[in-house]
Amino acid sequence: xxRLLAPKVLGYNxxxxxxxxxxxxxxxxxxxxxxxxxxxxxxPTHLDVINESYMHNVPKGAETHFxxxxxxxxxxDLALLKRHQMVNSLLSYELQHGVHALSIVAKTPSQxxxxxxxxxxxxxxxxxxxx
Amino acid sequence: MFASRFVTASKFIRQFATKSExxxxxxxxxxxxxxxxxxxxxxxxxxxxAVVQIMRMHGVQYDAHDVLKDETLRQGIKEFSxxxxxxxxFINGDFVGGCDILLQMHQNGELIEELKKVGIESALLTQxxxxxxxSTKSENN
Numbered sequence: 001x002x003r004l005l006a007p008k009v010l011g012y013n014x015x016x017x018x019x020x021x022x023x024x025x026x027x028x029x030x031x032x033x034x035x036x037x038x039x040x041x042x043x044p045t046h047l048d049v050i051n052e053s054y055m056h057n058v059p060k061g062a063e064t065h066f067x068x069x070x071x072x073x074x075x076x077d078l079a080l081l082k083r084h085q086m087v088n089s090l091l092s093y094e095l096q097h098g099v100h101a102l103s104i105v106a107k108t109p110s111q112x113x114x115x116x117x118x119x120x121x122x123x124x125x126x127x128x129x130x131x
Numbered sequence: 132m133f134a135s136r137f138v139t140a141s142k143f144i145r146q147f148a149t150k151s152e153x154x155x156x157x158x159x160x161x162x163x164x165x166x167x168x169x170x171x172x173x174x175x176x177x178x179x180x181a182v183v184q185i186m187r188m189h190g191v192q193y194d195a196h197d198v199l200k201d202e203t204l205r206q207g208i209k210e211f212s213x214x215x216x217x218x219x220x221f222i223n224g225d226f227v228g229g230c231d232i233l234l235q236m237h238q239n240g241e242l243i244e245e246l247k248k249v250g251i252e253s254a255l256l257t258q259x260x261x262x263x264x265x266s267t268k269s270e271n272n
Contacts, residue, residue: 080235081228088215095215101178102216104231123177 030063030099034091038070041090045109046071048119052103055124067103069119071112080106150207158221162249163193166208167218171195178230179218185237189246190254223249 028051035049048069053062068087075083083106088095095102103122107115158164163186169175171183186193198205198217205217212219212226220227222245227233236242243253 080232081226084228084232085213092215100216103178123181 027061028063030094031066034066034068034094034099037090038068038087041086042070042072042074044070044072046112050119050121052101052122055121056101064099065101065122066099067105067119067122069105069107071107071109073109075106075108150203151211154204154207154211157194157196159224161192161194162223162251163191163246164221165193165195165218166198166204166221167195168197168199170197175199176217178216181230182218182220182233185233185242188237188255189242189251190257191246191251222246 031049031051035047038044038047038049046069048067050067050069051063052065052067054060056062056065058064070087074086078086084104087104087106088102091099091102101122105119165182165186167174167176167179167182169179171186174180174183183195196204196208198208208217208219209215214226214229216229218230220229220233227236227245233242236245243256246253247256
């Protein structure tokens with residue numbers, strides 16, 4: 001039982017530490033970390049980090065559901081699956097500690113310019129699609 | 132104490148190994164296999180629901196596994212495919228992606244092509260063809 005609990009407690013502590021480290025934007029600590037990591041890793045020409053947690057059954061101000069829009073040269077010639085894997089692995093810590101939904105739009109600058117640049121919100125957790 | 136610990140550890144390893152073999156079997160059981168939250172008749176998450184709706188539009192028959200019913204499967208599938216979120220879609224035993232990727236494949240026509248490769252004719256394609264037939268008929272008339 002203790003063994004089961006231990007990783008959770010440790011995880012919680014490190015999340016707290018991370019929260020403290022990122023007090024620059026105290027209201028959105030995880031959003032800020034995600035933004036910084038993506039910025040550093042992909043030097044994106046366009047970056048959006050959207051907190052979609054309000055659409056789900058979680059407390060107000062929660063940071064559990066995110067959508068990220070990353071437009072970067074680094075995605076050139078890479079398949080969609082590979083691009084998503086890059087973003088997922090970059091944010092694997094966050095995904096294991098609190099963030100449980102991550103929707104990804106990963107485009108190259110030319111794909112982004114050719115698109116309508118409208119990113120639709122993700123479906124609601126409960127009762128999506130007119131239910 | 133030490134012995135019992137050892138037993139627990141080996142049990143744990145065996146359990147995990149079996150799970151990974153189980154998953155390898157599951158993904159080969161049908162041409163299209165989906166790991167989701169809830170069941171197709173009642174998805175318990177919007178992302179899973181989106182995948183179900185896409186599959187329905189293409190008229191695909193698939194195996195669905197509810198990860199909410201089985202915590203080992205929920206964790207196991209994430210490790211198996213090295214993908215952190217649910218839903219997960221497999222075609223012909225290959226991991227294709229989650230909701231975002233499937234949606235994009237649906238929008239750009241890639242899904243029709245991927246299904247064709249494994250011998251599944253998308254219902255959207257069939258509808259399109261019968262529409263074309265109809266329109267040629269009316270032109271002829």
